[in-house]
Amino acid sequence: MKIDQNKGISDLKDYESWIKEGNIHFKRKEYTAALICYDNALELYAGDSRIWDNRGVALSSIGMFDDAVESFEIALDLKPDNSKAWSNMGVALAALRRFDEAINCFDKALENSLDDVNTWNNRGTALFSISKYDEALESFNHALKLNPNDAKAWAGKGSVLRFMDKYEEAIESLEKFIELAPPELATQNQEAWAMILELKLLLKRQK
Secondary structure, eight states, rough: OOOOOOOOOOOHHHHHHHHHHHHHHHHHOOHHHHHHHHHHHHHHHHOHHHHHHHHHHHHHHTOHHHHHHHHHHHHHOTTTTTTHHHHHHHHHHHHHOOOHHHHHHHHHHHHHTTTTTHHHHHHHHHHHEEEEEOOHHHHHHHHHOOOOOOHHHHHHHHHHHHHHTTHHHHHHHHHHHHOOGGGGGHHHHHHHHHHHHHHHHHHHHHO
16 A cells, blocks of 8 residues: 655644544554544545554454554555554564564564563564574563563563473573562463473472
8 A cells, every 4th residue: 555645634633633532542442443533534644654553553452463564564664663663563463473574573673672671572472482492582581681570571581491491490480470460461470370380390200
């Protein structure tokens, strides 16, 4: 889809109003309503990379990953150094199990945003998914250098160490995750406890 970047905003007041309303719905996680607002804004002016990026995230949030990727591609055509769009496209591609492409997107995002913990975590998860454990561990460690209290990074690190047969270190990482995990990660918290019990049994058998 080609976008005319030189096309002016036909009605600035309506344009800003649609974006504002879309962002309100987005924050409330009302993604379908947000999409309608962003599409209405884009009918008035299609040259803002941020709106295409927000639209892509909304599409990803309702499981429309192929459409989301198209939206991110337009965002990046308009602004090739949009780190947020690169990172968000990586998430959508990973959901489609296109892990190599996802990793490339995360690397692009990190070129201009090396301190983005979420991107390092998502990169680590994608690398883990294709069994590149050393590189995945590197990514999670980088995230933890930036934020030692990031629960998701500890969970990712624990999972990688488990598959590298470093059971004691894996247990330490998973215990750290449990200590730091917010309430919304309750399911992962239970999974971490189950993994710790499994790893302790494996350690017992080794002795």
